[in-house]
Amino acid sequence: MRVTVDVKGEGTHEFALEDVPTNSDGAVDSKPTYADLLAEVDLSPHEVSVLVDGRPVPEDQPVDTEHITVLRLIKGG
Template sequence: MCVTVDVKGEGTYEIDLATDGDSSPTYTDLLHEVDLSPHEVSVLVDGRPVPEDQPVDADHVTVLRLIKGG
């Protein structure tokens, strides 16, 4: 499954997520692919937030950083 991840203000990534037998990759797995923690971002699908533990079912997601800098 190929997913486009748009990290607002940082760039766009094309991620190829492999399904592993019985389990489907989650949005947390997707975030790890772009080196982000689910604790510092919100994942949006069609402009609506999705739980990070939900299986990925979209081919385009938007990621908003909640914490930046320090």
């Protein structure tokens, strides 16, 4: 499955979900989580909210959608 990660105000990234590395202690059938996708775009779960269909989702849940929106909560300047 292909997943589009829309980081609001910063761009859009596309990933093949099966190519995203996981942090799941080597479990064979583990699916990437939203936190794994955030790592692919160099963002920390502590600085963003992940939204699916406009609703926040926990970063430790497996990805089960083709489009996510990421909102930065903190931005230096």
